Amino acid sequence: MxxxxxxxxxxxxxxxxxxxxxxxxxxxxxxxxxxxPEYLFTEESLKKRRSWGENLTFYTGTGYLAGSLAGAASGIVSGVKSFEYGDTAKLKVNRVLNSSGYKGRLFGCRVGVVGLIYAGVESGVVEFMDRDDGWSSVVAGLGTGAVFRAARGVRSAAVAGALGGMVAGGVVAGKQVLRRYAHI
Structure with a gap:
């Protein structure tokens, strides 16, 4: 012990x-x-990054949880809007639960898949470029948007890729601002 x-x-x-x-x-x-922690090689101790498996689990799980919560909130609103005159309390609760469960699953799966794609693309970019910085996150966001919408055509993939790159760039910039001014 x-x-x-x-x-x-x-x-x-x-x-x-x-x-x-x-x-x-x-x-x-x-x-x-x-x-x-003890490391076999000194290069391992210098890296301050999660492994690709930890990234995969983190981004997918966080995306699924955030998407499920957002979808459930949206489902509650749409469930309340679907009330009809003369509905009993049981029927109202049933509408809200059905709507929030359906939208929560739908949004959670979509955002979880985006997190899964982002983790894979980011790990590939970091491995290929052999560096982990803000630009690799922006490239991963660009690639994630393009891959997520690739089935809808080239134009949709290009627009989604640009949006993904901008969102990833905004997150990286926000992280830098928080580090500088909030001392996180």
Whole structure:
């Protein structure tokens, strides 16, 4: 068992391998283990980026959750608008639940797929360019928009790609502004 003790060096923790056994062993067998992750190569420790699998999970899950919440909110509004004169309370609740569930699933799946495509394109761009900066995010946004609307034709893909690039650029610029002025 590893136990955290405050010592002169905060980056280590004490580890006693025989702690759970009632053996008369001195404290000379305590080991100081580092608390930070250990890397095999120094290049791994210099990267401050999530892996492609973590990105895939993060962007897809976040997109699905945000899309589901937005779709549910939109569904609540449309469910309330669909009330008719003489509806009972059960029927009104049923309309709201059906509408919010339908739109929540629909929006959640669409935005989740956009997050999935973005994570894949961004990981490919970072791997190809061998750098991770704001421009790779903008290129990934451009590619995501183009791929998402590619089935509707070249013009639709070009417009969606431009919009995706602008949205990604806006997010990158907003992130830089927050870092500079909000000290995040």
């Amino acid at each position: 590893a136990t955290n003790h405050t010592s002169d060096d905060e980056s280590t923790r004490l580890y006693h391998p025989y702690q759970n056994y009632e053996l008369p062993i001195n404290s000379q067998y305590l080991y100081k283990l580092p608390t930070s």
